Amino acid sequence: MISLFILVPLTSVILLNLFKGSLINKIACWFGMLLTLVQIYLIVFPVTCFWDNLSNPLGNYFILNLSADTLSKVMLLMIGIVTFISLMIGQYTYHEETQKFNFANLIILALSGMNGIVLVTDIFSLYVFIEVVAVASFILICLYKDKAGFESAFKYIILSIAATVFMLLSIVLLFLISGDTTFTAINIASKNPTYGFILVVAIGLFTCGAFTKGGLVPFHSWLPDAHSSAPTSISILLSGIVIKVSGLYPLIRLLTMTGGGNESIKNILLIVGTVSILVGALAALGQNDIKRMLAFSSVSQMGYIVLSLGTGTMLGLVGAVFHMFNHSVFKSQLFANSAAVEKQTGTRDMNKLGGIAQKMPFTGTTSIIGMLSICGIPPLAGFWSKLIIVIALWQTAHYGYAFVAVIASVITLAYFLSLQRRVFFGKIASGLENIKEAKAGLIIPVVILAAVTILVGIFFPFIMEKLIMPVGDILK
Amino acid sequence: MSNEILLFCIVFVPVLGSFVLPVIGTFSEKARNLLALLLVAVSLIFSVKLLPIIISGQSITINYPLLMSIDFVLHADMLAIFMAIASSLVGAIIVLYSFGYISHYENRNEYYFMVVLFLGSMMGLIFSGNLIFLFLFWEITSIASWRLIGFFREKAFVLRADKAFLITVFGALIMLIGFVMLYTQTGSFNLLDIKNNLQNNPVSNIVVMLILFGILSKSATLPFHTWLPDAGVAPSPVTALLHAAVLVKIGVYVFARLFISTMTLDVVWHTVVPVIAGASMLVSGAAALKETDLKRIIAYSTISQIGFIFLGLATGNEIGIAGGLLYILMHGLAKGGLFLCAGIVEQNTHTKDITKMGGLGKVMPITLLAFLFCSFSVMGIPPFGGFFSKYLVITGAINNGQMAIAFTFLAGAVLTVLYLLRVISIVFFGELKMSSIKEGSATMLFSVAFLGILSLLGGIFIKYPADVVVSTVQQMMGIIK
Numbered sequence: 001m002i003s004l005f006i007l008v009p010l011t012s013v014i015l016l017n018l019f020k021g022s023l024i025n026k027i028a029c030w031f032g033m034l035l036t037l038v039q040i041y042l043i044v045f046p047v048t049c050f051w052d053n054l055s056n057p058l059g060n061y062f063i064l065n066l067s068a069d070t071l072s073k074v075m076l077l078m079i080g081i082v083t084f085i086s087l088m089i090g091q092y093t094y095h096e097e098t099q100k101f102n103f104a105n106l107i108i109l110a111l112s113g114m115n116g117i118v119l120v121t122d123i124f125s126l127y128v129f130i131e132v133v134a135v136a137s138f139i140l141i142c143l144y145k146d147k148a149g150f151e152s153a154f155k156y157i158i159l160s161i162a163a164t165v166f167m168l169l170s171i172v173l174l175f176l177i178s179g180d181t182t183f184t185a186i187n188i189a190s191k192n193p194t195y196g197f198i199l200v201v202a203i204g205l206f207t208c209g210a211f212t213k214g215g216l217v218p219f220h221s222w223l224p225d226a227h228s229s230a231p232t233s234i235s236i237l238l239s240g241i242v243i244k245v246s247g248l249y250p251l252i253r254l255l256t257m258t259g260g261g262n263e264s265i266k267n268i269l270l271i272v273g274t275v276s277i278l279v280g281a282l283a284a285l286g287q288n289d290i291k292r293m294l295a296f297s298s299v300s301q302m303g304y305i306v307l308s309l310g311t312g313t314m315l316g317l318v319g320a321v322f323h324m325f326n327h328s329v330f331k332s333q334l335f336a337n338s339a340a341v342e343k344q345t346g347t348r349d350m351n352k353l354g355g356i357a358q359k360m361p362f363t364g365t366t367s368i369i370g371m372l373s374i375c376g377i378p379p380l381a382g383f384w385s386k387l388i389i390v391i392a393l394w395q396t397a398h399y400g401y402a403f404v405a406v407i408a409s410v411i412t413l414a415y416f417l418s419l420q421r422r423v424f425f426g427k428i429a430s431g432l433e434n435i436k437e438a439k440a441g442l443i444i445p446v447v448i449l450a451a452v453t454i455l456v457g458i459f460f461p462f463i464m465e466k467l468i469m470p471v472g473d474i475l476k
Numbered sequence: 477m478s479n480e481i482l483l484f485c486i487v488f489v490p491v492l493g494s495f496v497l498p499v500i501g502t503f504s505e506k507a508r509n510l511l512a513l514l515l516v517a518v519s520l521i522f523s524v525k526l527l528p529i530i531i532s533g534q535s536i537t538i539n540y541p542l543l544m545s546i547d548f549v550l551h552a553d554m555l556a557i558f559m560a561i562a563s564s565l566v567g568a569i570i571v572l573y574s575f576g577y578i579s580h581y582e583n584r585n586e587y588y589f590m591v592v593l594f595l596g597s598m599m600g601l602i603f604s605g606n607l608i609f610l611f612l613f614w615e616i617t618s619i620a621s622w623r624l625i626g627f628f629r630e631k632a633f634v635l636r637a638d639k640a641f642l643i644t645v646f647g648a649l650i651m652l653i654g655f656v657m658l659y660t661q662t663g664s665f666n667l668l669d670i671k672n673n674l675q676n677n678p679v680s681n682i683v684v685m686l687i688l689f690g691i692l693s694k695s696a697t698l699p700f701h702t703w704l705p706d707a708g709v710a711p712s713p714v715t716a717l718l719h720a721a722v723l724v725k726i727g728v729y730v731f732a733r734l735f736i737s738t739m740t741l742d743v744v745w746h747t748v749v750p751v752i753a754g755a756s757m758l759v760s761g762a763a764a765l766k767e768t769d770l771k772r773i774i775a776y777s778t779i780s781q782i783g784f785i786f787l788g789l790a791t792g793n794e795i796g797i798a799g800g801l802l803y804i805l806m807h808g809l810a811k812g813g814l815f816l817c818a819g820i821v822e823q824n825t826h827t828k829d830i831t832k833m834g835g836l837g838k839v840m841p842i843t844l845l846a847f848l849f850c851s852f853s854v855m856g857i858p859p860f861g862g863f864f865s866k867y868l869v870i871t872g873a874i875n876n877g878q879m880a881i882a883f884t885f886l887a888g889a890v891l892t893v894l895y896l897l898r899v900i901s902i903v904f905f906g907e908l909k910m911s912s913i914k915e916g917s918a919t920m921l922f923s924v925a926f927l928g929i930l931s932l933l934g935g936i937f938i939k940y941p942a943d944v945v946v947s948t949v950q951q952m953m954g955i956i957k
Binding site: 355372375376377378379383387390391394395402403406407409410413414417418421425426427461464465469 | 542543544546608611612615616618619626629630631634635637638641642645646649650652653656657659660
């Protein structure tokens with residue numbers, strides 16, 4: 001029945017458009033939230049008969065081999081959480097009714113696509129769903145129809161096409177050696193030593209595509225533009241989940257099914273990861289726009305995930321997935337904080353802000369929690385995932401990379417402290433004396449996400465054992 | 477209550493209780509203040525209650541295994557209980573003093589929240605038997621001190637808070653790499669397992685070096701000392717908390733915990749650490765002679781006195797270590813008193829510049845007396861507590877045959893006398909330059925007088941703290957043997 005994860009959102013997009021009207025316009029966002037809540041519920045409280053592949057009445061009509069292993073479940077949970085938050089913020093920040101309706105439609109379409117990406121079992125379908133998500137995101141980025149939006153959407157389209165060309169080429173090569181596009185066929189073919197060279201080329205090409213989609217250096221240039229000029233609800237979706245599901249998840253799948261390639265592939269991952277961490281962090285240091293800073297910070301954190309994958313060990317994989325999960329939570333929260341700041345003060349320029357934590361206590365406090373988590377300060381969630389990444393690097397004797405990962409945390413702390421100082425902490429800036437805390441529509445999502453960050457941090461052993469560690473099983 | 481529950485309460489009553497304080501503060505200021513004091517007092521009283529059990533040779537351990545050897549371990553031995561009493565004692569007095577000092581500033585809820593959280597996580601750090609939890613509490617103290625240094629919200633102050641946060645986090649993260657390295661070598665983050673797995677082999681020098689980064693940055697020792705004088709922009713009780721009683725002692729405590737009672741150091745460190753400490757002591761002593769800002773002088777003095785503690789602990793012989801530990805207590809009391817006196821002076825004269833002060837002894841007799849008592853202890857004048865500690869520390873160095881180091885530290889002790897006498901004569905004696913200056917409030921005066929008298933009594937009845945310290949050292953060294 002897991003096909004419902006794809007089919008329900010897909011049919012609801014069609015139905016919503018068929019019965020378009022003022023009532024549907026109003027409930028579209030709420031309906032999307034309901035879908036994501038059901039999705040979260042199904043992961044957190046596993047309903048056995050749902051996950052059972054045998055009882056699939058739709059199997060005869062819907063011919064797609066789907067399977068949900070432990071990694072897919074973690075990804076589904078992340079997709080559910082981030083999409084829910086994005087819809088909540090969107091529900092509150094869009095005022096025009098058609099805009100809100102279009103937004104809800106496209107998000108639900110993207111939801112269907114993302115669920116597809118993490119559930120399919122052959123690489124070509126994976127590619128198709130990546131394109132579904134990409135098309136939805138193109139339009140979402142320029143939903144305000146302003147110049148900056150079109151420009152960055154255009155940039156994203158061009159780089160995205162380049163990425164998919166890489167991926168398609170790679171899929172062709174994989175098809176060539178395995179005669180099929182299913183993960184199992186590729187896995188069997190990858191064990192045949194005669195295909196060694198083609199395999200490495202295929203992995204290399206796919207990796208380039210995944211790096212572009214995931215916004216890693218040197219393919220990152222679309223990301224800061226797209227994330228900062230898109231409406232904040234879309235920034236949350238893009239930074240929180242899209243770059244992970246359409247960039248890093250396919251990479252993890254490919255690496256696990258082909259045994260991780262050879263040493264040079266691992267080195268590429270390590271180097272690209274390290275460079276991304278540093279470039280992202282250093283670029284973030286110089287930003288004055290809150291959302292641009294957060295976008296560069298995403299580049300940097302994606303670097304941590306790729307770096308962790310580069311170790312090629314089970315612990316590295318677990319650390320990468322855990323960091324992905326944590327990043328999706330705290331980055332969504334920080335973007336939501338920026339939405340609250342922008343809504344209440346009318347600007348995102350940090351030089352014009354200052355000391356607003358006094359007037360906006362919830363936004364101020366939760367932003368500190370998000371910041372400390374992303375900088376890897378215990379006892380919050382981000383600390384544990386970074387710790388696992390550092391342990392994984394150290395165990396595989398990548399001492400230099402471990403040092404860079406750790407030192408980059410200090411740079412991360414530096415730019416987030418500068419954000420705190422210029423926006424929240426300190427004396428209130430002139431002209432902002434009369435601002436008020438944002439409405440509940442913007443506060444509830446950030447409080448939920450901050451609570452998740454704290455709880456994951458405190459109940460780290462439990463979360464680790466139940467949710468994250470099982471991900472290592474996909475290597476067996 | 478069983479001993480395990482007592483131990484658990486020492487750490488988690490203040491840590492969890494601190495989160496309630498801002499909520500209560502919105503209803504009643506008074507209830508919040510009293511609760512804050514109560515939370516800190518719980519740590520102190522329960523620690524004292526555990527003392528006889530620990531002295532009798534038992535140790536109390538709570539061990540709750542989690543995954544990847546990141547186990548939740550609280551372990552109470554002599555060293556931990558001694559440190560806990562020393563810091564919660566000064567902590568409780570500082571909270572009491574805050575009632576008067578902080579009552580007319582904004583953000584009082586955040587203030588008490590952070591102070592109690594700080595003291596609670598200090599207890600957690602002290603009793604932690606696992607490196608990761610030690611690191612966890614270590615970083616919580618950094619967060620709290622970041623908020624507290626930037627308490628007044630001025631732009632320059634927040635910048636300095638950021639600076640302190642960045643330096644200590646930088647050091648801590650390097651230290652974390654050291655921990656991870658230990659983990660890969662010994663297969664565990666648990667101190668007891670590490671000790672058993674190392675089996676008296678000296679731990680590798682690179683690990684010691686990495687961990688020293690964290691220790692030196694937290695204890696504000698050269699070359700990571702610059703954040704401490706800058707942190708003087710915080711409210712005075714906070715600087716007392718940060719500089720004197722608790723925060724800077726974290727580094728020396730972790731040094732004692734890891735490098736004396738858990739691992740054996742390579743011989744070279746018995747020279748390297750005293751040399752670092754000596755350089756730090758001389759540089760900051762000289763800086764204290766030149767400064768004109770009252771709180772910065774005392775802050776530099778802290779850096780230089782931390783040098784003595786490091787020397788004592790790094791000598792590796794019983795006398796030196798005993799002196800170092802004793803000085804943790806005596807310096808905490810005396811330096812806490814000095815900062816709180818500085819707070820009274822600052823609040824009533826509205827300046828920290830000593831060149832604008834003079835003759836304050838006439839109008840502030842109690843503050844003057846407390847300041848004198850505390851300074852005598854820091855200078856090392858018998859029979860004050862500081863004398864015995866410094867004496868033991870330097871004897872320890874001589875026992876090691878390190879004459880040059882011993883003489884350097886003697887010179888440092890003279891330097892201490894010089895800069896403290898300078899402050900006393902400029903601030904309290906001479907002609908009164910200001911008019912209508914009053915004494916501080918009653919709770920503030922009581923706090924400083926109490927600390928001053930404790931500094932004296934600690935010296936006169938040196939037998940009691942010395943007994944505790946001696947059995948602490950015996951337990952620590954016994955573990956090595």
